Amino acid sequence: MTPKVLLVEDExxxxxxxxxxxxxxxxxxxxxxxxxxxxxxxxxxLPDIMVVDWMMPGESGIEFVRSVKSESLTxxxxxxxxxxxxxxxxxxRGLEVGADDYMCKPFSPKELAARIKAILRRTNPQLTDAPIxxxxxxxxxxxxxxxxxxxxxxxxPTEFRILHFFVTHPERVYSRGQILDYVWxxxxxxxxxxxxxxxxxxxxxxxxxxxxxxxxxRGAGYRFSTRS
Amino acid sequence: MTPKVLLVEDExxxxxxxxxxxxxxxxxxxxxxxxxxxxxxxxxxLPDIMVVDWMMPGESGIEFVRSVKSESLTxxxxxxxxxxxxxxxxxxRGLEVGADDYMCKPFSPKELAARIKAILRRTNPQLTDAPIxxxxxxxxxxxxxxxxxxxxxxxxPTEFRILHFFVTHPERVYSRGQILDYVWxxxxxxxxxxxxxxxxxxxxxxxxxxxxxxxxxRGAGYRFSTRS
DNA sequence: CGCCGATATGACAATATTGTGACAAAAAAC
DNA sequence: GTTTTTTGTCACAATATTGTCATATCGGCG
Numbered sequence: 001m002t003p004k005v006l007l008v009e010d011e012x013x014x015x016x017x018x019x020x021x022x023x024x025x026x027x028x029x030x031x032x033x034x035x036x037x038x039x040x041x042x043x044x045x046l047p048d049i050m051v052v053d054w055m056m057p058g059e060s061g062i063e064f065v066r067s068v069k070s071e072s073l074t075x076x077x078x079x080x081x082x083x084x085x086x087x088x089x090x091x092x093r094g095l096e097v098g099a100d101d102y103m104c105k106p107f108s109p110k111e112l113a114a115r116i117k118a119i120l121r122r123t124n125p126q127l128t129d130a131p132i133x134x135x136x137x138x139x140x141x142x143x144x145x146x147x148x149x150x151x152x153x154x155x156x157p158t159e160f161r162i163l164h165f166f167v168t169h170p171e172r173v174y175s176r177g178q179i180l181d182y183v184w185x186x187x188x189x190x191x192x193x194x195x196x197x198x199x200x201x202x203x204x205x206x207x208x209x210x211x212x213x214x215x216x217x218r219g220a221g222y223r224f225s226t227r228s
Numbered sequence: 229m230t231p232k233v234l235l236v237e238d239e240x241x242x243x244x245x246x247x248x249x250x251x252x253x254x255x256x257x258x259x260x261x262x263x264x265x266x267x268x269x270x271x272x273x274l275p276d277i278m279v280v281d282w283m284m285p286g287e288s289g290i291e292f293v294r295s296v297k298s299e300s301l302t303x304x305x306x307x308x309x310x311x312x313x314x315x316x317x318x319x320x321r322g323l324e325v326g327a328d329d330y331m332c333k334p335f336s337p338k339e340l341a342a343r344i345k346a347i348l349r350r351t352n353p354q355l356t357d358a359p360i361x362x363x364x365x366x367x368x369x370x371x372x373x374x375x376x377x378x379x380x381x382x383x384x385p386t387e388f389r390i391l392h393f394f395v396t397h398p399e400r401v402y403s404r405g406q407i408l409d410y411v412w413x414x415x416x417x418x419x420x421x422x423x424x425x426x427x428x429x430x431x432x433x434x435x436x437x438x439x440x441x442x443x444x445x446r447g448a449g450y451r452f453s454t455r456s
Numbered sequence: 457c458g459c460c461g462a463t464a465t466g467a468c469a470a471t472a473t474t475g476t477g478a479c480a481a482a483a484a485a486c
Numbered sequence: 487g488t489t490t491t492t493t494g495t496c497a498c499a500a501t502a503t504t505g506t507c508a509t510a511t512c513g514g515c516g
Contacts, residue, residue: 098264114417143453144401144445152456156503157447193463194505200464218462218513384492422494424474446473446502 003120004028006047008038008064009082010056014105018051021109027116035059042074049116052099054083062097069098078119082107132167135226137210139167148209158183159202166214166224175221195222231348232256234275236266236292237310238284242333246279249337255344263287270302274410277344280327282311290325297326304397306347310335360395363454365438367395376437386411387430394442394452403449423450 005027009015012033019029030045032038034056042050050068054061061081068074081099101115131140138147146153146163155163161183174182176192184190199222203214215223233255237243240261247257258275260266262284270278278296280289289309296302309327323330329343359368366375372388374381383391389411402410404420412418427450431439443451 100268110417117417142400143451144448158504190504191506193507196463197465197505200466203464216463386493418493419495421474421496425476425494428475444474 003048003116004030004045005116006030006032006038006041006045006050008032008035008050008056008061009053010034011053014053018109018112022113022116025113027113035061035064038064042068042077047077049078049080049120051080051082051112051116054081062093065099066097080112080115080119134167134170135210135213137206137213139164148206153205155205156201158198159205162198162202163206166222170224170226173217173220173223179222231277231344232258232275233344234258234260234266234269234278236260236263236278236284236289237281238262239281242281246337246340250341250344255341263289263292266292270296270305274413275305277306277308277348279308279310279340279344282309290321293327294325308340308343308347362395362398363438363441365395365434365441367392376434381433383433384429386426387433390426390430391434394450398452398454401445401448401451407450 005022007015007018007022007029009018009031010033015031015033019031023029030041030047032041035058038050038052041047052061052065056064061083065079065081068077068079075098078100079098080101080103082103082105084105100119103112103115131138131142133139136149138150140146141164144160146155146160162179165179165182169182176195179195180188180190180192199214199216206213212228213224213226215225217223233250235243235246235250235257237246237259238261243259243261247259250257258269260269263286266278266280269275280293282289284292289311293307293309296305296307303326306328307326308329308331310331310333312333328347331340331343359366361367364377366378368374369392374383374388374391390407393407393410397410404423407423408416408418408420427442427444431442434441440456441452441454443453445451
């Protein structure tokens with residue numbers, strides 16, 4: 001799952017320099033040479049972050065960013081503005097229209113990579129939830145822990161995610177396919193039987209006190225329920 | 229280490245009045261005139277407390293606080309809400325979205341400083357530079373030293389900062405990226421694996437008595453916890 | 457009972473993640 | 487300037503996790 005970077009820059013040499021540097025560091029690069037095509041690529045490819053040149057023929061980078069940041073579908077995509085000028089004023093204007101960071105040419109590829117990385121890191125914060133308790137079984141998302149009557153249980157990462165999903169979606173049957181979607185993500189090809197194995201591992205970790213909570217529904221899937 | 233206060237207030241005169249008064253009392257002030265730039269400054273500068281105006285053009289203070297308090301990275305930053313109205317109802321709503329205190333205009337700079345101090349004292353004891361002790365492990369912020377049962381430990385500067393961060397944010401998992409943000413700052417380009425190395429150095433320095441405190445959570449990050 | 461499909465379980469190799477020692481560059485101390 | 491400490495990164499080792507399989511067990515049904 002390498003992050004996708006959309007480069008919007010009219011000058012081909014600069015674009016290619018950036019593209020090369022970034023793909024070397026492990027990003028997937030999408031290029032656009034003007035605002036119009038950028039708009040298209042943005043909607044088609046859903047980049048994780050955009051690097052936009054300030055000065056471009058036609059619609060300027062500023063206008064482009066402003067419109068991107070005013071549409072709900074795209075406003076959350078972080079943007080780094082790039083400009084030749086280093087005026088404090090520009091910086092302010094850039095950030096004003098909603099850019100998340102600002103760089104002046106010339107800059108090193110390394111610096112660009114660094115900023116992208118920093119922004120992705122902080123715009124992707126894990127959301128937290130309050131602890132969930134059911135029948136003396138407590139799951140704390142913050143500390144990433146599960147307690148059975150205050151005794152800590154050892155769960156693997158996947159088992160933790162499954163339990164988290166179950167605890168937040170109780171009393172309802174989910175097929176193996178649905179569980180794969182919710183816990184692993186939609187675009188993953190994994191045998192459905194693998195769910196069985198992880199269910200078993202989860203039950204084992206909950207043994208002996210709480211394994212009745214994870215119930216098999218023959219022909220349908222699994223269910224998390226406090227009712228037997 | 230003077231506490232950093234982020235002022236979010238659209239009216240410049242009021243903002244400056246507050247800024248002046250607070251910096252006189254020894255705080256570092258960061259100003260923002262709307263929610264968008266406040267968000268940026270918040271992530272860049274990691275303030276210790278925020279003072280947010282209720283009524284602002286664009287995204288209101290209420291919405292801003294709600295979103296701040298729902299993100300793991302920022303939810304623990306205390307917030308004081310400021311409003312022109314003195315309705316009991318407002319107070320309830322303000323505290324409901326997660327604000328830690330509530331003030332009505334007009335207020336004296338002195339009162340503001342007092343409230344900030346009170347909140348910092350109860351939510352961020354380390355800013356008062358008071359030693360922090362946990363399980364016989366004592367960390368003294370002013371002397372920059374750590375003692376295990378009164379025997380001084382040799383920590384490097386970075387290890388000290390990590391431990392300081394951990395001690396003040398216990399019982400909770402932080403990803404390598406979050407630890408980088410908090411300990412190194414948001415704008416550095418450092419390999420996430422570097423955190424591992426420093427964690428190891430920290431553990432080594434705490435060995436043998438206290439290394440169980442720094443726990444690895446596979447697939448998630450690290451956690452400082454007194455519970456096994 | 458004996459059959460069938462569905463589910464449980466143990467084992468295992470492939471992967472992924474984390475721990476660790478070494479090292480050179482940078483920073484700080486002298 | 488030189489020496490010492492600290493820092494970030496790497497390569498490799500040590501572990502833990504993951505997905506899949508083969509096989510056992512189960513549940514229902516004629």
